[in-house]
Amino acid sequence: MGAPLRIAIAGLGTVGVGTVQLLQEHAQTIAMRCGRPVEVTAVSARDRCKNRGCDVSGAVWYDDPVAMAREAEADVIVELIGGSDGVARDMVAAALKAGRDVVTANKALLAIHGTELARAAEASNVHLTYEAAVAGGIPIVKALREGLGGNHIRRVYGILNGTCNYILTTMEDTGRDFDDVLEEAQELGYAEADPSFDVDGIDTGHKLALLTSMAFGCPVDFEAVSMEGIRHVTAMDIQHADELGYRIKLLGVAEETEHGILQRVHPCMVPKNGPIASVEGVFNAVVVEGDFVGRSKLEGRGAGAGPTASAVVADIMDLAAKRGAPTFGVPVDGLVERPTATIDTHVGAYYVRLMVLDRPGVFAEIAAALRDAQVSMESILQRGHDPGAVVTVVMTLHSTVEAATTRALERIGGIDAVVEPPCMIRIEDL
Numbered sequence: 001m002g003a004p005l006r007i008a009i010a011g012l013g014t015v016g017v018g019t020v021q022l023l024q025e026h027a028q029t030i031a032m033r034c035g036r037p038v039e040v041t042a043v044s045a046r047d048r049c050k051n052r053g054c055d056v057s058g059a060v061w062y063d064d065p066v067a068m069a070r071e072a073e074a075d076v077i078v079e080l081i082g083g084s085d086g087v088a089r090d091m092v093a094a095a096l097k098a099g100r101d102v103v104t105a106n107k108a109l110l111a112i113h114g115t116e117l118a119r120a121a122e123a124s125n126v127h128l129t130y131e132a133a134v135a136g137g138i139p140i141v142k143a144l145r146e147g148l149g150g151n152h153i154r155r156v157y158g159i160l161n162g163t164c165n166y167i168l169t170t171m172e173d174t175g176r177d178f179d180d181v182l183e184e185a186q187e188l189g190y191a192e193a194d195p196s197f198d199v200d201g202i203d204t205g206h207k208l209a210l211l212t213s214m215a216f217g218c219p220v221d222f223e224a225v226s227m228e229g230i231r232h233v234t235a236m237d238i239q240h241a242d243e244l245g246y247r248i249k250l251l252g253v254a255e256e257t258e259h260g261i262l263q264r265v266h267p268c269m270v271p272k273n274g275p276i277a278s279v280e281g282v283f284n285a286v287v288v289e290g291d292f293v294g295r296s297k298l299e300g301r302g303a304g305a306g307p308t309a310s311a312v313v314a315d316i317m318d319l320a321a322k323r324g325a326p327t328f329g330v331p332v333d334g335l336v337e338r339p340t341a342t343i344d345t346h347v348g349a350y351y352v353r354l355m356v357l358d359r360p361g362v363f364a365e366i367a368a369a370l371r372d373a374q375v376s377m378e379s380i381l382q383r384g385h386d387p388g389a390v391v392t393v394v395m396t397l398h399s400t401v402e403a404a405t406t407r408a409l410e411r412i413g414g415i416d417a418v419v420e421p422p423c424m425i426r427i428e429d430l
């Protein structure tokens with residue numbers, strides 16, 4: 001058995017405590033599999049007196065995680081605090097500068113500063129690893145960088161946020177309110193410190209930006225991700241989707257298109273019998289389409305203490321066993337800028353819900369707006385009949401370039417009888 005790998009953990013919340021518990025419960029198996037034990041020698045969090053439900057009494061306590069990253073007697077620094085800037089960024093930068101390997105679950109940090117931090121890791125000849133940052137317990141980072149590394153990847157997509165999938169499936173199954181289910185997801189430890197990152201699609205955007213870099217060999221470009229969340233999805237839309245043969249999922253999609261790499265995050269209607277629709281609750285799924293492998297789907301829990309700790313510990317074990325890869329699959333200087341496509345160029349079908357005053361001539365105005373934008377309607381249905389009152393109109397549109405759909409919906413939104421902005425959800429054959 002080799003000398004212990006000494007690790008210092010900053011952040012003893014949902015993921016930090018899960019990681020300590022896993023390392024303690026499976027200490028023997030981990031030591032056997034890596035050829036050396038893993039010891040937690042230092043820890044840091046804000047409140048020293050908090051009862052955390054795990055024993056860290058053998059570790060040196062640091063109030064300041066940046067000092068810990070620089071000074072602790074540790075080979076690996078584990079950052080489980082969160083946030084794209086501030087103390088998380090400072091401590092990761094300090095650890096890399098001090099020549100220590102870093103493990104993090106922090107997708108916000110890497111989506112924004114990933115390329116710069118990967119360069120710092122290379123300069124110090126150490127590793128920066130982040131399996132837990134994308135899709136919780138699913139080993140997608142390892143799969144993309146190693147297992148599927150020989151493929152030319154054309155598209156990677158999936159359900160990347162456990163909180164949103166939990167909300168959408170629980171709303172569908174129980175008819176409960178959005179806010180009520182979000183609160184439950186927070187209690188279960190799934191949500192980000194600021195849950196608007198989950199429900200506004202930002203967390204999915206962070207993860208997608210990392211997947212894009214690994215899949216297409218380009219620098220991380222979070223700014224290029226088009227993001228839309230699930231706040232506008234109502235129980236009525238979920239019901240309509242069901243009637244049309246779909247389920248609603250928040251997807252992140254990165255694809256090579258004729259205009260460049262398109263990264264998009266938005267709710268989608270997906271066929272009920274397809275591989276994405278069956279992914280329920282806190283589960284995530286990531287699908288990779290490669291030229292030699294074809295389509296490969298990985299599914300597992302995307303959030304929560306256990307699955308995330310599983311991924312953090314996988315990174316620690318790789319470092320203990322001296323297995324490593326460049327942060328984004330190739331050295332930073334080998335990452336190649338690719339043209340960026342915008343969401344306007346997306347081509348697909350659409351569901352549109354309108355709230356309109358029930359009066360003669362409204363359908364004609366809607367049809368004229370679609371005609372003038374060269375958008376072809378597949379179906380239109382008015383739900384209910386109540387002259388002078390507000391009724392729901394549901395349309396599906398044939399495959400169209402998004403710029404045309406947007407033009408048509410802007411004009412429809414301006415019709416007097418349309419009393420709310422149109423709700424548009426993309427339909428995907430995934």
Ligand SMILES: NC(=O)C1=CN([C@@H]2O[C@H](COP(=O)(O)OP(=O)(O)OC[C@H]3O[C@@H](n4cnc5c(N)ncnc54)[C@H](OP(=O)(O)O)[C@@H]3O)[C@@H](O)[C@H]2O)C=CC1
Pocket residue numbers: 010011012013014015016044045046047048050063064065080081082083087105106107108132133136189190191192193302303304305308
């Ligand atoms: N929860 C999940 O399912 C997943 C989370 N992640 C990521 O993991 C990271 C941690 O998330 P999670 O465990 O949920 O977050 P929590 O909010 O549960 O835990 C955060 C921890 O960081 C500590 N902390 C905050 N600020 C400081 C500071 N200035 N100095 C020292 N310690 C500090 C807190 O200390 P104290 O306890 O004393 O307040 C707390 O222990 C985030 O990057 C998140 O995005 C990734 C995948 C899944």
Ligand SMILES: N[C@@H](CCO)C(=O)O
Pocket residue numbers: 133134135136160161162163164190191192198203302303304
């Ligand atoms: N808040 C995130 C945690 C996992 O990254 C989610 O719900 O997926």
